[in-house]
Amino acid sequence: MVARVLEGLDVWKVYGKTVAVAGVTIGINKGETKVIIGPSGSGKSTLLRCLGLLERPTKGRILFEGTDVYASKLDLSKLRAKIGFVFQDPSLFRHLTALDNVKLGLRRVLGLSEDEARRKALEALRLVRMEEWADHYPAQLSGGQQQRVGIARAIAMDPDIIIFDEPTASLDIELKWEVIEVMRDLAKRGTTMLVATHELHFAREVADEIIFMDHGKIVEVAPPEEFFKRPKTERARRFMARLLGGVTGW
Amino acid sequence: MVGPFDFILNYSHVFIEGFIVSVEVTLVSVFIGLGLGILAAIGDLYGGRITRIIVNAYVEFFRGSPLIAQLFVFYFAIPSLLNFIIDPVLAGLIVLSLNSGAYQKGYIKGAMEAVFKDQVMAAMSIGLKTHQILLYVVIPQALRIVIPAWSNELASMAKSTAALLVIGIREFTSASKTVAAQTFKPLETYAFAALIYFIWIYTMLKILDIVYERVKIPGLEAVI
Numbered sequence: 036m037v038a039r040v041l042e043g044l045d046v047w048k049v050y051g052k053t054v055a056v057a058g059v060t061i062g063i064n065k066g067e068t069k070v071i072i073g074p075s076g077s078g079k080s081t082l083l084r085c086l087g088l089l090e091r092p093t094k095g096r097i098l099f100e101g102t103d104v105y106a107s108k109l110d111l112s113k114l115r116a117k118i119g120f121v122f123q124d125p126s127l128f129r130h131l132t133a134l135d136n137v138k139l140g141l142r143r144v145l146g147l148s149e150d151e152a153r154r155k156a157l158e159a160l161r162l163v164r165m166e167e168w169a170d171h172y173p174a175q176l177s178g179g180q181q182q183r184v185g186i187a188r189a190i191a192m193d194p195d196i197i198i199f200d201e202p203t204a205s206l207d208i209e210l211k212w213e214v215i216e217v218m219r220d221l222a223k224r225g226t227t228m229l230v231a232t233h234e235l236h237f238a239r240e241v242a243d244e245i246i247f248m249d250h251g252k253i254v255e256v257a258p259p260e261e262f263f264k265r266p267k268t269e270r271a272r273r274f275m276a277r278l279l280g281g282v283t284g285w
Numbered sequence: 286m287v288g289p290f291d292f293i294l295n296y297s298h299v300f301i302e303g304f305i306v307s308v309e310v311t312l313v314s315v316f317i318g319l320g321l322g323i324l325a326a327i328g329d330l331y332g333g334r335i336t337r338i339i340v341n342a343y344v345e346f347f348r349g350s351p352l353i354a355q356l357f358v359f360y361f362a363i364p365s366l367l368n369f370i371i372d373p374v375l376a377g378l379i380v381l382s383l384n385s386g387a388y389q390k391g392y393i394k395g396a397m398e399a400v401f402k403d404q405v406m407a408a409m410s411i412g413l414k415t416h417q418i419l420l421y422v423v424i425p426q427a428l429r430i431v432i433p434a435w436s437n438e439l440a441s442m443a444k445s446t447a448a449l450l451v452i453g454i455r456e457f458t459s460a461s462k463t464v465a466a467q468t469f470k471p472l473e474t475y476a477f478a479a480l481i482y483f484i485w486i487y488t489m490l491k492i493l494d495i496v497y498e499r500v501k502i503p504g505l506e507a508v509i
Binding site: 084087089112113114115116117118119120122124126127128129130139140143144172173174175185188189192 | 421
């Protein structure tokens with residue numbers, strides 16, 4: 036039997052009169068990589084924040100490993116620690132070095148000893164190839180390096196799933212690759228991942244399933260080969276045509 | 286040698302005693318005010334409606350009324366209404382601390398808001414609880430950001446201590462007044478007092494600059 040890690044059932048998120056997410060049902064199994072694509076403003080980020088327990092849905096249920104998060108009296112911060120989250124902006128703690136950014140959760144949430152936290156943090160930094168930069172402050176790192184530290188901060192906690200919210204969207208083209216490579220490594224190691232991205236190469240290579248969202252709804256779900264060759268819906272076709280407009284030879 | 290300022294040496298103990306009171310009151314008030322300012326800023330940013338109303342009433346009262354009036358309220362009005370006697374130094378410390386806290390709340394709240402929301406969300410995402418987010422992420426950055434604003438606060442508090450003479454505290458201005466009256470040399474005495482205030486405040490600001498350089502973190506100062 037496949038193990039469901041995270042599941043959203045009929046998730047709605049409404050801000051005032053704006054409906055950001057309109058009844059999305061989605062599930063991620065252990066070891067899977069699912070990629071959400073869709074135009075800006077299609078509700079991807081909001082959906083991911085709801086699934087990451089960073090925002091409470093207006094309606095609908097979030098299940099983490101089978102438990103209804105908001106129906107139970109579970110400690111939300113404990114659950115959040117098991118769901119890694121990588122943001123569009125690296126969002127590093129600016130007063131802490133790369134190493135201390137990764138260590139903070141290990142020390143204060145998982146309660147590891149100083150030595151153990153340091154060892155694990157360095158290991159995570161090594162995985163994202165940022166070990167040499169451990170003693171640098173965020174402002175001394177490039178956007179791509181900061182984002183890799185952000186990924187290290189998430190993986191160091193040994194989460195059951197990592198959610199990526201367009202991690203390369205705010206990076207220059209040449210910096211995107213270093214982040215994408217790290218994500219590709221993670222996917223190949225069998226990390227359970229839910230990724231919102233515009234990087235179609237990456238999506239095609241690592242995704243088990245592509246989820247196309249528009250106007251707060253899931254419009255199409257398909258395996259990557261099928262989705263990229265023959266999108267079923269007109270909206271997905273148009274979105275891809277626009278996205279690929281400037282890209283040749285992929 | 287007999288110069289126009291020689292009499293100061295004869296009264297040095299009066300000046301020194303007054304000066305020590307001024308310095309002590311300043312440092313204690315700014316320190317307690319920092320604690321109050323942090324609490325008030327947290328209350329205003331994270332508290333419920335009632336908390337925010339209380340915080341803002343406190344801040345507006347102390348920022349919106351003259352310090353001397355506040356001293357009268359806490360030294361004369363409240364004790365006589367409630368029928369107790371308060372030590373003037375205690376009353377002075379209470380008023381200056383509350384006063385400083387009201388101003389520092391403004392600086393600290395601004396600095397806490399400068400610790401971007403995205404960092405708070407990132408802190409949530411690794412499982413930190415609200416009080417841990419404040420303690421490990423928001424406050425360490427806010428305090429560094431707020432140091433330049435403290436220059437104002439320290440200088441203004443040091444000068445405010447002069448108002449304490451209205452409730453009979455023997456601080457530095459009050460000591461100078463005594464010397465001026467006894468020596469009949471008000472011009473020399475107050476000139477000397479002004480010079481001491483200037484040196485004192487200038488020194489504190491220089492020390493604060495050094496502290497700022499010491500705790501500065503690359504990139505964090507740009508937030509201001």
